[in-house]
Amino acid sequence: xxxxxxxxxxxxxxxxxxxxxxxxxxxxxxxxxxxxxxxxxxxxxxxxxxxxxxxxxxxxxxxxxxxxxxxxxxxxxxxxxxxxxxxxxxxxxxxxxxxxxxxxxxxxxxxxxxxxxxxxxxxxxxxxxxxxxxxxxxxxxxxxxxxxxxxxxxxxxxxxxxxxxxxxxxxxxxxxxxxxxxxxxxxxxxxxxxxxxxxxxxxxxxxxxxxxxxxxxxxxxxxxxxxxxxxxxxxxxxxxxxxxxxxxxxxxxxxxxxxxxxxxxxxxxxxxxxxxxxxxxxxxxxxxxxxxxxxxxxxxxxxxxxxxxxxxxxxxxxxxxxxxxxxxxxxxxxxxxxxxxxxxxxxxxxxxxxxxxxxxxxxxxxxxxxxxxxxxxxxxxxxxxxxxxxxxxxxxxxxxxxxxxxxxxxxxxxxxxxxxxxxxxxxxxxxxxxxxxxxx
Ligand SMILES: *Cc1c(COP(=O)(O)O)cnc(C)c1O
Numbered sequence: 001x002x003x004x005x006x007x008x009x010x011x012x013x014x015x016x017x018x019x020x021x022x023x024x025x026x027x028x029x030x031x032x033x034x035x036x037x038x039x040x041x042x043x044x045x046x047x048x049x050x051x052x053x054x055x056x057x058x059x060x061x062x063x064x065x066x067x068x069x070x071x072x073x074x075x076x077x078x079x080x081x082x083x084x085x086x087x088x089x090x091x092x093x094x095x096x097x098x099x100x101x102x103x104x105x106x107x108x109x110x111x112x113x114x115x116x117x118x119x120x121x122x123x124x125x126x127x128x129x130x131x132x133x134x135x136x137x138x139x140x141x142x143x144x145x146x147x148x149x150x151x152x153x154x155x156x157x158x159x160x161x162x163x164x165x166x167x168x169x170x171x172x173x174x175x176x177x178x179x180x181x182x183x184x185x186x187x188x189x190x191x192x193x194x195x196x197x198x199x200x201x202x203x204x205x206x207x208x209x210x211x212x213x214x215x216x217x218x219x220x221x222x223x224x225x226x227x228x229x230x231x232x233x234x235x236x237x238x239x240x241x242x243x244x245x246x247x248x249x250x251x252x253x254x255x256x257x258x259x260x261x262x263x264x265x266x267x268x269x270x271x272x273x274x275x276x277x278x279x280x281x282x283x284x285x286x287x288x289x290x291x292x293x294x295x296x297x298x299x300x301x302x303x304x305x306x307x308x309x310x311x312x313x314x315x316x317x318x319x320x321x322x323x324x325x326x327x328x329x330x331x332x333x334x335x336x337x338x339x340x341x342x343x344x345x346x347x348x349x350x351x352x353x354x355x356x357x358x359x360x361x362x363x364x365x366x367x368x369x370x371x372x373x374x375x376x377x378x379x380x381x382x383x384x385x386x387x388x389x390x391x392x393x394x395x396x397x398x399x400x401x402x403x404x405x406x407x408x409x410x411x412x413x414x415x416x417x418x419x420x421x422x423x424x425x426x427x428x429x430x431x432x433x434x435x436x437x438x439x440x
Contacts, residue, residue: 029389032415035423036391038183038217038249042415046306047299051254057294059095068294071301075247078304079259082223083215083234083243091235092265094287095247095257095297099216100135101288102244102260106212107139107174109242109262109286112269113210114174127168128177129160130398131184133214136177145174153398154405158187158339162197169201175210175241180218180233181356184395185407186340188218188354191233191240198239210241210267217356219245219259220252224309224316227354241267250316250356252307252414253300319357319412326410326424327359335431337364339407357412359420362405367431374434376406382430388423 001020031041043051057065059072076093085091096102107126114124125146128136132149140147150164160178169176176198178189191213198209213233215222222228234243244260247253262268273284307315323342330336340360341353363376380392395405410420 029384030387033387033419033423034389035410035416035420036389038246038411038413039255040248040252041413043254043299044306047254047302050298050302051295054295054298055293059292059294059297060290065294068297071294072297075259075297075300075304076261079219079245080235080261083219083261084232084236085263086235089235089263090265091261091263092268093259093261094285096244096260096287097256097289097292098248098258099133099214099244099246100138100258102258103133103135103177103212103214104139104142104288105260105286106242106244106262107136107145107177108143109268109272110175110210110212111143111145112272113267114172116269118172122172124172124174125170126174126177127165129179129189130396131158131160131182131187131189132177132179133183133216136214146172148173151397153402154339154400158182158185158398160189160194162190162194165194165197165201169198169207169209171207173207173209175212177212177214180213180215180354181221181358183216184393184409185360186217186342186356186358188222188227188233190231192231192237195237195239209239211237211239213240213243215243216246216258217249218354219243220247220250220312221316221320221356222354224312225320225354230354233354235263247300248296250319251300252303252315254296257296257300315414316357318417319414320355322412322417322420323355323357323359326412326420327361329424330359330361330427331364333428333431335364335367335428335435336361339405359410359412360407362407363431367435371434374431376408379427379430379434380408383423383427386423386426388419388426390423390427 001023057068059068062069072095080091111124123146125148126140127148129150129152131152137147148168150160152158152160176194178191178194180188195211202208234240242262244258247257247259248255268286272286275284320342327338327342331338338359338361340358342355342357377392380390383390390408390410392408398405412420
């Protein structure tokens with residue numbers, strides 16, 4: 001039945017409405033077969049119970065629901081530790097609706113810090129790679145900041161090349177946005193290298209350019225993986241002023257919750273802390289949204305306490321292991337080439353590059369020669385017929401000769417681990433059949 005787009009004049013029985021809505025919902029892709037999404041689709045029973053108990057508690061009613069505010073502060077402290085706050089730091093943090101809101105706020109704060117120092121009325125600019133999530137470009141557009149986009153390609157390892165900052169940074173640059181675990185290929189920008197470049201630039205030109213780290217996925221992966229002992233990416237780097245992550249991605253919290261931490265409250269200009277007094281007590285917070293259920297915050301806190309460091313390490317390593325093995329298996333067929341680097345781990349390359357549990361792949365060069373007319377988009381469509389949603393997208397001009405690279409992406413989550421195995425076999429069958437067809 002199609003949803004009714006007008007308000008019925010009369011009431012209906014709950015059962016009737018419930019049944020008709022349920023009939024519609026069951027036709028969606030089964031969440032555990034939605035292989036493209038990063039957002040948590042499996043919630044334990046205690047989490048569901050806590051969500052039901054806190055769904056009606058508005059985060060904005062801080063006086064009435066002090067428990068929600070306390071859980072929020074506890075999560076912020078936990079993240080400050082995971083992201084290696086320094087002894088001289090006193091981080092200030094927020095729960096947001098997700099990384100998108102967090103990124104807007106991080107940008108606004110940077111812009112205001114810049115405004116306080118700038119003279120004249122020049123338009124500020126912000127620097128990010130073409131591998132940044134669309135919400136960074138949104139920030140620039142919505143808040144009238146000139147976007148200076150650094151092209152990323154296979155040649156730069158799908159990450160931002162610090163040398164390309166040359167000539168793009170000036171006294172009107174509010175900051176550089178870097179990504180820890182990109183949406184497109186799962187790679188991590190070389191944050192310490194960019195910081196080193198900006199240190200050098202500061203010595204030469206005096207420009208003091210801050211870094212924001214969009215760790216939407218990586219913020220909950222790197223602290224719990226082997227990358228923990230790798231290069232610093234977080235508050236260990238003095239130039240990193242703020243970091244965001246999505247609790248509802250690898251934080252395993254129910255959607256929607258994001259986290260944004262600044263190293264120091266002084267980085268959030270006071271004129272952004274607007275006061276409101278229409279709920280009990282007066283509150284000054286720096287957010288875009290006001291009313292929001294506290295349920296996802298409670299779910300995040302539960303996960304932290306239940307899983308602990310041990311549990312997060314176990315889960316994250318299982319997800320990465322699955323990404324390694326699926327990536328390797330796909331490459332072993334000879335049909336595919338993986339852009340994501342998670343699978344390199346079991347290729348014995350020694351230093352495992354930091355990454356997140358995704359498998360992003362395209363046709364191998366050999367296969368393209370065998371089946372020149374094969375289409376990755378068609379493969380994605382055929383997978384959907386089998387009930388698996390696997391996004392297909394085009395990385396514009398990311399190829400070694402400036403050509404586009406078409407890819408499919410599978411995100412490994414707790415409840416997709418088995419499904420991804422089934423899906424990969426299915427993928428290989430579909431692709432194998434195209435070879436036969438094109439040979440006929
Ligand atoms: C998912 C994602 C975002 C947006 O986060 P939401 O939590 O969906 O708002 C931003 N940046 C990156 C790198 C992401 O993967």
